[in-house]
Amino acid sequence: MWKRFRYHIAIFFAVIGPGFITAMVDNDAGGILTYSQAGARWGYLPLWTLLPITVLLIVTQEMSSRMGAVTGKGLSDLIREEFGLRITFITMAVLVLANLTNMIADFSGIAGSLEIFGIPRWVSVPIGAAVVWLLVVKGTYASVEKIFLFACVVYVAYIVSAILVKPDWKQAAIYSVKPVLMLQGAYLYMLIGMVGTSIAPWMQFYLQAAVVEKGVTAKEYKESRIEVIVGCIAMSVIAFFIIVACAGTIYAVAPRDLQVPADAAAGLRPFGSYAYLLFAAGLFNASLFAACILPLSTAYSVCEGLGFESGVNRRFREAPIFYWLFTLLIVVGGAVVMFPKFPLVKMILFSQVLNGVLLPFVLIFMILLINKQKLLHEWTNSRFYNFVAWASVALMIGLTMALVALSIQDMMRT
């Protein structure tokens, strides 16, 4: 009895990693800024989205890890085998584009956070890019992973800050469950961004590949399911407190859009004058972490799907496309940010909205694949899952179309 318990715990810790890391990476530059902006501009209003987002997140992550554990293949492998080369190629092209904007967001985070310390962009970004590249190539990523995860403890600052602000907990509680849908362009933009930052398309590819790499099998899968759920809930809790903290500090004073990353630091003001430092440290840590995972994951997914050699243990000559791809992501991501008047916050928010727009399409693939008996055997989706998944796809596409329609309407009017 005790032995079986120990066995389960051992698997839990062995398997902890993919789901948890993915959730922590959720709260990268894109995440922190999107939630901060939501709280700053709309107050407690956006809180209701967290519950449905968490449910969708759990469903999506669980599907990814289930597919990875049962089939033993990554998502791009499956898409290639079941849908053919053309569809894989288009998906990969779109993924690279979206991830490029995410990379820009992460470098914006690095630049913005170090600017709070007074380090100018043209210093922080090239050094940051070089550090990321070296970390990835030298393969010491695995050990650095642990340091990053540990540093994520900084997020606790938001929880403390939110409490210190003495928000109207009753209001917050009401808005946590009261759905508000306004047909306003900016509001829809925020909604799509919130979903996109919590459930980024690239994360589905990353998570499934990580589960396969870890060798989790269908048998051990139950433990990894728990870890996935724990990670998702952790992410939502942090998001909740970020929104509340910014709602209480910025919105309560004067609701506005964030202009520069330092504005979001104001959300930590109640925590003391060290607020800026804590915020900068947290933002920097999250951005650097994501900047290391993202290009590598993208390069692996693309090479996997199109059949090119991949792996950092291979020499450049053996896997040219792999190396070019992640190097390009890092270089372009950094270069774009260095333009002097580059709107950091706008870019970060846009990248997350782009994630939200692309998410339904990746979800469609996932749902189609996960219901194939020949792949998943007895592990196909339950009807509840399918319902949630398809409903979310419809909702997201609906929101996007509404946003586009409103934007066109706006443009025609002016």
Next chain:
Amino acid sequence: MPEQRADQRLFFTELLGLKVFDLKGRTLGVVKDAAIVPLLDPVRVDRYLIGSGAAWLTVRHDQVRSISLEGIHLRDEILTPYHSDEYMLRVVRDLLDQQIIDAQGRKVVRVTDVTFEVHQEDGGEVLWVLDVDIGLRAIFRRLVQGLLPASWIRRLQVGIPPHSIRWEFCNILEPDPQRRLRLNISNRLLEDMHPADLADIVEDLTPEHREAIFENIDSEVAADALSEVDPDIQASILESLETEKAAEIVEEMAPDEAADVLAELEQETSDEILEEMEHEPKQEVRELLEFEEDSAGGMMNTEYVALQETATVEDAIQALKSNEELMETLNTLFLVDSGERLTGVVPLARLFLHDGATPLRSLAVETLIDAPVTEHRDRITELFDKYNLLALPVVDEERKLSGVITADDIISVLREK
């Protein structure tokens, strides 16, 4: 039957969608897929599946008068409807976009396109599979097929370097044993590979395919490959196999490697496999499992040649002849007294320079270095380095020879750090 070899090539991307004309030149349909029946012929395309609507028809290879980029012209029109057939290897369904093993390049690759050769046969034309194409040129063809005319594609693709694997080096991955028989999938290519290369390939496959390979290849080859595979994957493979097959493979492994592998498994599974093994290997492995993993006992193997200290060079040669299977890795002989206690170490090379009657005792190394079974791994590595050893004998508390640790074991240990 004289066959003229035509040097015409046709790509599958070009074959797909090709119009099929009857004797009067009317279009019957377009090519939807092509199938090889490996039991009949491993290279020749046996059937073309054509469709115009929901139902597909089968065209036999001998019903084709000519094939070219322009279309397929038939020479007789008796076509049968298509029924799914377990003996067919269909290109679209079973080959395209699937993973296969490149036995020459020794890696796992994904099929993007297939190249055929057009041959004249019995007054008609047939297609023989030449290569499987992977890489950029094939990707370009796949992406652009149907969007540009075939002749343009042929010209444009020349700028991109090709990357192909000859069909005879391709090993199809198929987990279902019945289907493997029907498709005549042989393991010869895999069995001819160096075990370390096979181990690399196996590490890149899904658990299902790994199991399929180990279930079906020769147990000796499987044992060699298994010992080179990453420990986590070793455990996963053995757990997925039938106990009997697992035992067969473990029996073929050297006892120390077998002990290492079994130590990775859950106690239950490990016991089940041991039970199934034959008595002698089972005993040896059980003894080795008793020792701590990072002690001399856990590292040593029990395959060595020991002779009485009174023996001569002639006796040694006789002993080696009867232990031929060890010759590959043997570089040292051990001398023991009547109580099996270690008394000397003789480097094999010294046997060459002396005649048969020379007593082995005189050829023994001056300083006898050995280690107790309980010695720790790090100390052993030190000994190897300090005394420039190739082999280190391991003795028990009574100084009886228990086993030997060889240099390759040390290399694995050092790499782990």
